[in-house]
Amino acid sequence: DLSIGTFCHESGHLLCRFPDLYDYGSRDGDFEKSAGMGYYCLMSAGNHLNNGRTPASICGYLRDLVGWCDRQVRLNSPGVYESKQGDYGTLMKYETHRANEYFIIENRTQRGLDAYLPDSGLAVYHCDTLGSNEWQGGTRERHYQCGLLQADGHLDLESNRNQGDSTDLFKRVDGVALSYATTPSTRGWDSSDSGLALADISEPGEVIRLKVGSLVPSNVVTGKVTADLLIPDNKREGISSAIAISQAGKVKSLSVGVDITHTYIGDLQVELQSPSGKKVLLHDRAGGSRRDLQQTYSSSSTTALSALNGELIAGYWLLNVRDLASRDIGRLNRWNIEIEYESAGQVARGEVSPNLSIPDNTPTGISSAIAIAQSGTLKDISVGVVIPHTYIGDLLVEIVAPSGQSVTLHNMSGGSKDDLRMTYDRTSTPALEALVGQQIQGNWSLRVKDLQRLDTGKLEKWSLQLMY
Numbered sequence: 129d130l131s132i133g134t135f136c137h138e139s140g141h142l143l144c145r146f147p148d149l150y151d152y153g154s155r156d157g158d159f160e161k162s163a164g165m166g167y168y169c170l171m172s173a174g175n176h177l178n179n180g181r182t183p184a185s186i187c188g189y190l191r192d193l194v195g196w197c198d199r200q201v202r203l204n205s206p207g208v209y210e211s212k213q214g215d216y217g218t219l220m221k222y223e224t225h226r227a228n229e230y231f232i233i234e235n236r237t238q239r240g241l242d243a244y245l246p247d248s249g250l251a252v253y254h255c256d257t258l259g260s261n262e263w264q265g266g267t268r269e270r271h272y273q274c275g276l277l278q279a280d281g282h283l284d285l286e287s288n289r290n291q292g293d294s295t296d297l298f299k300r301v302d303g304v305a306l307s308y309a310t311t312p313s314t315r316g317w318d319s320s321d322s323g324l325a326l327a328d329i330s331e332p333g334e335v336i337r338l339k340v341g342s343l344v345p346s347n348v349v350t351g352k353v354t355a356d357l358l359i360p361d362n363k364r365e366g367i368s369s370a371i372a373i374s375q376a377g378k379v380k381s382l383s384v385g386v387d388i389t390h391t392y393i394g395d396l397q398v399e400l401q402s403p404s405g406k407k408v409l410l411h412d413r414a415g416g417s418r419r420d421l422q423q424t425y426s427s428s429s430t431t432a433l434s435a436l437n438g439e440l441i442a443g444y445w446l447l448n449v450r451d452l453a454s455r456d457i458g459r460l461n462r463w464n465i466e467i468e469y470e471s472a473g474q475v476a477r478g479e480v481s482p483n484l485s486i487p488d489n490t491p492t493g494i495s496s497a498i499a500i501a502q503s504g505t506l507k508d509i510s511v512g513v514v515i516p517h518t519y520i521g522d523l524l525v526e527i528v529a530p531s532g533q534s535v536t537l538h539n540m541s542g543g544s545k546d547d548l549r550m551t552y553d554r555t556s557t558p559a560l561e562a563l564v565g566q567q568i569q570g571n572w573s574l575r576v577k578d579l580q581r582l583d584t585g586k587l588e589k590w591s592l593q594l595m596y
């Protein structure tokens with residue numbers, strides 16, 4: 129019975145102290161069995177594939193823990209990435225604001241060591257070094273150490289229905305595949321938005337391409353109005369009702385709901401007009417003698433609406449309604465609009481790896497600059513820092529805009545914890561709001577001070593992302 133699969137699995141325990149990633153049903157105060165990582169890791173049930181003759185590879189989570197991945201691709205910068213099947217020296221990781229919790233993505237196309245996996249495509253793992261694969265519940269307190277975000281959303285591994293099936297991995301997806309709002313989602317175990325979004329994933333293959341990050345997430349803005357306007361009979365000018373949208377962005381898709389009372393809808397023409405003046409007919413004297421027009425028109429059902437894709441959304445959206453025949457009359461009761469939009473802004477980025485030692489207990493500290501060449505007014509900012517240190521309660525970290533205005537990112541909190549690996553944005557650090565409206569061009573600096581004796585560290589690298 130000693131197959132190569134079992135030999136490799138047990139050697140993983142002996143040589144690397146790998147934990148089992150299946151669920152015993154008897155550890156860590158949890159007595160319910162689940163499948164853990166199922167067939168998707170050698171250290172779970174992957175050793176049994178092809179009757180133990182072609183065991184699965186070791187998942188990226190474990191390879192990373194034992195330091196086998198020399199090339200680390202940090203997915204926190206938005207962009208287009210490529211993941212290569214069998215490239216076991218590379219790890220693609222998205223960090224959350226907690227050092228112990230992160231996401232790993234990996235190409236698990238059915239080739240080489242993964243030839244016998246139940247599925248083929250891109251794998252996404254939700255990792256927490258403080259979790260346990262005994263804990264299938266997925267709650268804030270008790271969740272897996274390394275779990276596969278099964279693309280089908282069925283949670284078959286957690287509920288022990290199988291060890292993997294043919295809809296667990298991400299195959300080709302055009303548009304958003306995984307985000308805060310999808311099932312499964314990229315929320316943290318505390319339900320917060322991790323910010324990770326994946327889109328435009330290519331077919332399974334030796335190389336899988338995908339889009340990561342804030343390039344892709346879309347947002348929705350809505351507006352409604354109770355117009356209560358009489359539609360003048362047989363008058364070409366008709367009536368207009370406006371909904372004001374203050375959000376900046378570009379239309380990705382939209383839908384419009386219309387509620388009109390009328391005794392003969394074949395008289396009616398209903399038109400949506402964007403803030404720039406572009407018009408799309410929603411209803412053009414159809415429906416004959418039918419009464420009342422209560423309908424929702426969406427980009428997916430009303431192809432004409434897609435003419436508005438890419439329009440700037442801020443400003444007044446108008447609904448124009450005309451009655452073009454005599455006799456029958458009616459009124460526009462209410463209407464609403466829902467716009468899915470994407471950022472109309474641009475992004476400037478910088479990253480440096482100064483590797484500067486932070487002088488112990490010295491109020492001057494160190495400073496490192498990132499020069500931004502683009503010019504514009506800041507709309508949003510995020511700052512990523514990697515500061516290995518043996519006591520982060522010693523540290524004061526500030527970001528300084530080209531104008532000299534500064535915002536404190538880390539103010540001697542965290543006590544004796546090691547290493548500051550964080551991305552600060554306006555959600556985590558509302559004080560960053562103070563920089564909105566600043567000119568982005570020039571040198572942005574990160575100031576780091578160690579204000580207590582004894583423990584030391586260095587500024588390994590930091591990054592800046594400016595929306596303008």
Ligand SMILES: [Zn+2]
Nearest residue numbers: 137141147148
């Ligand atoms: Zn084992």
